[in-house]
Amino acid sequence: MTSVTSLFAPVEADLQVLTENLKKLVGARHPILYAAAEHLFGAGGKRVRPAIVLLVSRAIMLDRDITPRHRRLAEITEMIHTASLVHDDVVDESSMRRGLPTVHSRFGNAVAVLAGDFLFAQSSWYLANLDNLEVVKLLSEVIKDFAEGEIQQGLNRFDTSLSIEAYLEKSYYKTASLIANSGKAAGVLSGVDRTLVDNLYGYGRHIGLAFQIVDDILDFTGSTEELGKPAGSDLKSGNLTAPTLFALEENPLLEALIEGEFSEDGDLEEAIAIINQSQGIPRSRELATHHAHLAVEHLASLQPSDSRQALIDMADYVLKRLY
Template sequence: MKLKDLYSFLKKDLQQIEHQLAVSVSSDQPMIHTAGMELLKAGGKRIRPVFVLLSAQFGTYNIHQVKKPAAALELIHMASLVHDDVVDDADMRRGRETVKAKYDSKIAMYTGDYIFAAALKLMTDIEIPRAHQILAQGMKEMCLGEIEQINEQFDTDQNIRKYFKRIKRKTALLIALSCQLGAITSKADVSLQKMLYEFGYCVGMAFQITDDILDFTASEKQLGKPAGSDLKQGNITLPALFTICKYPEFKEKLNLYYQNKDSELLAELLKDIKSLGGIEYASRISEKYLNRAKKAARSLPDTDARDSLLKVADYIACRKF
């Protein structure tokens, strides 16, 4: 089953989100306009808008109101990816040329900034101060997560606790805020807002851990980039961290790889992570977060929206790319 089939009753509302995204990234400046439209055409799962809309179902649902934070959160996600590609010097994303590769780093950075500004402009229509406070704090945390990733790049002495803190800031937080802001915008009960935040946080953690597993297990065609790209770039994720902690000889081999960047040694490292239990460990942790997410969702009122949240959690658990 495709992801969009899990919330098919939102199809018309999601079309409005797509229209809002197109309006928001449009510009009189041709290069920014073209880059923004190309980013939209590249697609994506639109997980964050979906969680905003589903969470808003637990309050007074008004698509004309809720589409603003739904589109804003997707724009923030898009902008962060544009900036990530500059930092990572990435030429490809989802099998397509990045803005940084097609134009240059300066254009990419300003395109990202423009999209961030478009997101903030959309949020001005939401006259709920708490929503703005939460989003602003969330964006600060995201920036800290990115800086932490840069500081911890190639660091084989980092621990798993740091990894969890980093992925919370980089990925889980924005998904948690999607659920929380959907509920806040629709004026859902505060207790439901808290449960939805917990659901989003746990799903976000599982989503990122699954991404990190797929970097080792999926094909280049599925990923849109070579397998093992994170490790190669010095982003040491959970499967590798587990292997480092359990097997000192793996850590020595990894440090040697970072010194000489030998492709045959990288291939050995990828095999070691699979054979020494790194994938299995990360999968167990992902499953624990998913179980927490499902527990939170089951505490919500029994509605189509709750069923969709549970199905999305299951989808994340078994996705292959």
């Protein structure tokens, strides 16, 4: 399987600079906020989102170097993503993230909420300094989408009538919007034509959906060590994802277990067993594959390059995380 490190080879040096810059960009004067930022940006994340921004930028620029504004956009993208994770962990009461204690479990809820707000505010300030109104609008919409997705997820807990379409909409808000709009923003900063800008958005939208669907499958098939959190966490909290929604079409007992919110001992384990024995996971794999293929189709108008190939290989990497 292609490793994420080799996948990002065309932008490896760019990502090293980005990692060094992130802590400086936070610039928190308060030691607790700075400690929270150091904890977050030193947590060894894969940096998938800024890597996609950098790959898109290099795939467009080709024989020219990317500009400081492209680099700053990638940094802003990672700051926004990290801010959303901090808030998500508070809402979900998660104690672990990437195998390390979450900000709220280490520093308390109040600091975690404020650290997330601070990162959103800092990213917005740097975003405004790009001096491109369309890019400001694109990334501001992402922050709005995060909130919309979190609200939808909260309102739909244990709702067995949730449709696959509603699940995909929530997945777009929570995951794909950032990848789609930051990729589109890279195109806007590069001054490419609108067709290509729209295709970059389409790539990000579909690769983001594939990524989220695969994550949701791994919540059932992955180990606690791989996931950095207990397997089955989403189901336990009432967050119904693709494998569960497909399995609900087959087994009425699953509906009763979910609507009872796993109140009896063994209910959660029984529900997980039902999902694993159903067509829920194979059908979810098909859905992820569909979106990964759509993502690649949106790259057809880019000229061949190592960066374009890495974006294509990203779709393969996303799916192979399942095996």
